[in-house]
Amino acid sequence: MEEGEWSPLLPKDAVGQGPPLSMDSPATPNHLGPAPGGDKFGIWICCCCAPGAKHQAWREGPAASLPMGTSCIKCLIFLSNFLFSLLGLLALAVGLWGLAVKGSLGSSLGTVLPPDPMLGLVLGGLVVSIVSLAGCLGALCESSSLLRCFCGAILGLLVLEALAGALLVALWGSLQDALEHTLQVAIIHYQDDPDLHFLLDQVQLGLQCCGTVSYQDWQQNLYFNCSSPGVQACSLPASCCINPQEDGASANTQCGFGVLRLDQVAAGQVVYLEGCSPRLQQWMLGNIQTMGGCAIGIVLVQGAELLLATLLLRTLAAQKVAEDPGPGPP
16 A cells, blocks of 8 residues: 555544554654553643643542641541530530430529529530531541531630639629628528539538528528428528538438527537538638639630631631642643
8 A cells, every 4th residue: 555545444634644653662752652541641732731730630530638737736626525425415415415314404594593504504514515526527527617616616615614703803892792692582482492502511511510600590591490380490501510410321401400509509419500601702802813724724615715716717617728729820
């Protein structure tokens, strides 16, 4: 077959090109045969030769992985928030269980009684679990929106804690008066709420005190008042006794019966005469450094998580800009 003559065995595009390669002929740049990979190899050739094609292929490639330091930050955010979310969910479950067992949800609304401690546990557990889950999922899924919500929630909590600390310092005297009033209300409603009953007993046993200012404050209670017709008239709770167990295995609940009829010297041999308000103020002043250290520790943990989340957000934003830098050169 002469040169330039077309053969039906060859495609029309092969006319004018060099002869096909044989098994023994070496591959040269002028004889590029089909390579394994087909279309992928062709795309690579186009990327290397066509202007701007390499940039387009790089944009369509897989996303770059996070640096090692950023991956460690991501793991720290995930683990810390995972632990806090478990604690928050546990507190939420315990609070809901307590409210369901006692049936006290909404029962103290509109009354002079303090709110149920279980309600505070539910609200605290709900806030901690929501914020921690947002940080945990945001770090795990590398979600900028969840991380921004987490940072905003942490900033809000820090602002609230700063305001609470400032109010505590500014209104310290008023808080002491409010504490005394709260103790008086607790004495009046001692038998009305099991939680109040338990908390007041623990305060009197722990601080070794009785009443608000003195043991005579229990006269304000309807059941312990000497004019009461009940069997507890002129009596005191067992938590006021100096030795409530009286060398026995269990507490003697009648150790304070009839103590309010005795004179102060005789009563001082059975119950504590000093009230709980001065003792409680002394305890707060003696442990103010410990409470301040705990508050500073909580703030530092929140600040560290906020810093780590901010660093991860910046890394994700830089990675997004690197993956989508805009249109390539013309």
